Amino acid sequence: MKRSSSTFNLAPAKSEENSSIGLDRKQPQKMKPVDRESLQQQSYQALRDALMKGRFMPGDTVSLRNLAQELGTSPMPVREAVQHLMAEGALVLRPNRTFAVPDMTREILAELKQLRVILEGSVAQAAGPLIGAPELSRLYELQGQMRAALAIGDSKRYLVNNQDFHFTLYRSSGMSIAVNIIETLWLRIGPSFNLLMSGDRAADRDKKQAASLTDHHEAALAAIAAGNPSALRSAIEQDIIQGMDFIIECMPA
Template identity: 35%
Template sequence: MVLDLKMAGAGGQGASLGEAAYREMKERLIRGKYRPGYKMTVRAVAEELGVSSTPARDAINRLTSEGALVYAGPKTVIVPVLGELDLKELTTIRIVLEGLASEKAAPFGSEQHIEALGQIQGRISGALDAGNYDEALWHNKEFHFHVYEMAGLPHLVAMIESLWLRVGPSLYNLYPEFAQERNGVRNHQMAMEALAERDGAALRAAFENDIRDGYRLLRLAARSARM
């Protein structure tokens, strides 16, 4: 995907284009587009996004400062591979924060929100049926954050997003097992039912279960990679 310069700001210049490059790379990391261990350079990022080296370098520098990328050489960065301890810590925090966000979102459940979530889930299920796990991950983030943002707590959502920035690349390791078991589909269905009832405790439980189910597979993948 090449960045739309009109969307980057006035003329797509300077800091505006650097911000657009950063946001695009951040979104790709969160949605699992870049896998753990994936290597990139300023030149490669610039070509991929259709920008010059300056905004590409700025985006990489910001993401390394946030721990989403690490330097593997003078001109190369990689997406870090999370170990078991990292995954456990991130999962523990995610359960607390995402559980809180979903519970706080429950009172704002509406037919419009349920319909929107149903459409997103339809795209997830279709992608899983087709074995298109990239697309499934892309819409999975959309489903979760649609609910979290309903709570009207932007600082909480920002904290959750920072966690997804770290764990997002590892989510591809959920597949194909997660697709075969359809645990995520069931958890999302439970979430929609809870939201329809505006049941905060049930909505929180659905998202916490989703995180725990994913963690079990990610932990196994981390152990296998270590052997």
């Protein structure tokens, strides 16, 4: 996201003396000014992706100044991106005029779970017959990276790879509208994914139990290899149910 520090020499190049030919001195083509809307869109996409990947926790305060510094831009496009995310319910404005990731309740999580099971299961089933060799290879790669992350307790890497696994699968369906809706659901649930790997209950879970977080992904890959879309749908639904149930149990009653 940060712009390159390379500089460009915009001064006209010196032409060699040649009175017989009389070379024309052409001005170099000017660069187009940076589009403000492009900066806003890039900031929005970066923040959206961070929320879906669990970069923030529920209740975290979002500093426009810090975000702008991290993204290498001014606060203005970040503010516009944050306002867009507020409209999607991914961020809220608190009484003290600060922006924050919404807190979650068991009721909200239960509703998100139901929506995810219905929508993501059906999109996964549609994607099954359409997954090509490059996508399947990527899914196997991500599965291996998730297992490695769990083995060393790298929760952030696990969450990043988990999000990539699911959306590599969903985008193979070609159902762009459905995928956009799923992304909106993940905007809401992404911060709560941190509860899978942190907190008292997660600390009590041993490595064998943690490894089970990828068992349904293994079943999904087997279903793809067997050409069984129904089994693929079931594997993804069970993956969602397992994860969401654990998160809900971590929430205070």
